[in-house]
Amino acid sequence: MIDHLCITVANFRRSRAWYQAALAPLGYELxxxxxxxxxxxxxxxxxxxxxxxxxxxxxxxxxxQCEPLTHFCLRVDSQAKVQAFHAAALQAGG
Incomplete structure (x- = not known):
């Protein structure tokens, strides 16, 4: 499950206003x-x-530059799942 996402923007104030307006109809607020x-x-x-x-x-x-461009965090309920994710990611070429 995704816990949260972060994106870096070049024009913070304009982006904040845009996301605030665009997300309001979806029930999201600042x-x-x-x-x-x-x-x-x-x-x-x-x-x-x-x-x-x-x-x-x-x-x-x-x-x-905008660094990092993106950041996302996943939520799990155990250390075992973190280790399983890590092993699978490495096995897949990560």
Whole structure:
């Protein structure tokens, strides 16, 4: 199960406004709006839940590029599943 996704955007303020407007009809709202490391972050999630599931990250000034481009986390309920995922990923050529 996907826990959350992060994407780095070049124009943070414009992207935050766009995602806030576009996600509203789906029942998503702004859950977090503040600093993240050297940049800014905005987190969106379903109105009925406390946690954000989609985060926008600003490009860090001075780096020139948006790094990392994407970040995603998966949720599992045991260390055994983490190890099984890792083994399968390596077996598949990861």
């Amino acid at each position: 859950k977090y709006d503040g600093e993240h490391g050297a940049g800014l972050a905005a987190g969106f999630g379903p109105q009925a839940e406390e946690q954000a599931v989609l985060y926008l990250l600003s490009a860090v000034p001075g780096r020139g």
